[in-house]
Amino acid sequence: MTEADYDYFMVFQLLDSGERERLDIEEGEMQSILHPEEVFVIVKEEIRRIFIWKGAKSPVRKRFISSRVAGGLQEELVKEANFHRCKIVSVDQGDEVVEFLQAFNLESMEVEDRLQDMRYVRNVERDAAGGMGEVVDSTSGTSEAEEEEYYSPALEELKRKGVDVEAEMTAPQNNKTTTKPKKATTSRSTRPKREPRPRRKTGTSSKIDxxxxxxxxxxxxxxxxxxxxxxxxxxxxxxxxxxxxxxxxxxxxxxxxxxxxxxxxxxxxxxxxxxxxxxxxxxxxxxxxxxxxxxxxxxxxxxxxxxxxxxxxxxxxxxxxxxxxxxxxxxxxxxxxxxxxxxxxxxxxxxxxxxxxxxxxxxxxxxxxxxxxxxxxxxxxxxxxxxxxxxxxxxGKEKNNPGTSTNSNPKKKESEENGSSKRRNLPKIPSGEN
Structure with missing residues (x-):
């Protein structure tokens, strides 16, 4: 990708091959593409964040390599696009962090089914993310040590297929990116049709009481x-x-x-x-x-x-x-x-x-x-x-900067005279009484 190909908001779908595929969508379409079986890497440079959204039923392999893909993208954006260094934040379906929901005005997704080896997956992800600058929820206690010994059927299946899990986690990032046409993300003809998942309204955040x-x-x-x-x-x-x-x-x-x-x-x-x-x-x-x-x-x-x-x-x-x-x-x-x-x-x-x-x-x-x-x-x-x-x-006097217009524009000219002698009935902020 060239510098002109980068945007302040980008969404990449993680493929089984480990490559990322950029989706042509707007921020307002985010809720419609999040699917329990997918993993997405989402860039929002305005708030210095790269989110890794992981569906509750997403393949173990995708979850394993998502931190590596996000880390590679983080370095690529700094070097190639002159972006600020974005912090990587892990987001699990149904347990979304406050800033993710607020950033895109989303609703948290209810989770009905999870992978049977989810505890194992999260332990491995936490260990891998620690060395890549990813923000993850950390807990302490003896239960954590017990979970690390948890048997993973999905991991064993990957091993039987000859996949080197350790190599997947440490291999250098493949920066190859393909672009997926808009609307293609909503077409899932190869999968059986699912009923819409119930969602709970969060407004600003499920974590704010x-x-x-x-x-x-x-x-x-x-x-x-x-x-x-x-x-x-x-x-x-x-x-x-x-x-x-x-x-x-x-x-x-x-x-x-x-x-x-x-x-x-x-x-x-x-x-x-x-x-x-x-x-x-x-x-x-x-x-x-x-x-x-x-x-x-x-x-x-x-x-x-x-x-x-x-x-x-x-x-x-x-x-x-x-x-x-x-x-x-x-x-x-x-x-x-x-x-x-x-x-x-x-x-x-x-x-x-x-x-x-x-x-x-x-x-x-x-x-x-x-x-x-x-x-x-x-x-x-x-x-x-x-x-x-x-x-x-x-x-005070406004400095000439990117946030200030220096050219006079009739449409944008402020005609408010603060402290003037004009007196008129002023509208009030609504008090809630309709």
Missing amino acids: KGSLIKTVLDTEVPSDYQRQNLIIGEELYGAVSKTTNVFGENVEKTNWELISSVPEGIFLLKDYIFRIYFNPDEGIIKAVEILKDETKSKMEKSNLEMPESGGKLSKQILDLDSPEGYKRINLIEGHHLYGATTKSVNVFGEEQEEIAWDLIDSIPKELITLDDHLFRVFFDSEKETVPGIEVLKK
Whole structure:
């Protein structure tokens, strides 16, 4: 493959021969191709990850060599495509890690049948992955030692066929890649038709207990003169819903925090709000964003900005927009992920120049950060009923960088005048009451 053949998102199907076959699919089609008998290597350079997705009934041989294939691809992308070094993450069907589901907005797949020697397979995979930089779940205890002695019928079958398992795990990666036409992945005429597997809805992640998370946020003290307005978990918006019940002639009012099913459309500018961001430092993700409002100072108005017609990744669309006058872009929040500007000094023929790139931040030292002197642009998607992005801005001059447009464009020009004398009825963030 040449550098022009690489994309920031790529999916490779692992073949029985050990070669990888690239599939021509979009990110939105991921759920449809994941099959219990297949193994896929998925590249998402934007978040610096190479995922190895392993179906519950995928052949033992494919599972054995998947780490080697992913490791070879990791090196190839760095050397040939000048990609960042992506971390390899192992993903098992039915036990998917949080960032995998969130990265592609997927639902976790229920597993009805597993390979009878799955315990053996996982032990061998763990040993092999340890030397290749792959992220795997590790457990301790005597049960692990016992599992390593587990008899593997599938392994014995491979040996009878003359397959050298040790050689398969240590052989150098064959970089040969074939390309499979789009839609060909959905045709499985050589296999008997299967009924669709039941799936459980995960929303953001099966590992995030939203009820417990909401309780943690609600138990956190609110600053004086402010009230809790909304809560965002992933891309889902939550609000306080008041319910009145008549009990023996008396009205009893109760307030619950529930998912808001109807959100506005477009970009909204929030000024003099407090945003509190709850992090999971161990996973390097944002658990929730809490929005606090001052009844007298806080202002929210809809922007006349339009998202670029070119489409593409949300982060790129947002970074292509002009910042409000007098403000500079500080951070960008997409679901559970936080992005920030990284300044790099580059020496060009003796002259030092600065380059600014927007990178995923996965090293977060604090569990709670309060932003009380920033401007926020919130991006709503009424069709999907989500909040896909939040832009964090602060007073200052925006530097000329890949995330900032230097050319004036009438469609993208921000006409919001912060702190102006204009007064009008401003739309409110929905509270959850329809």
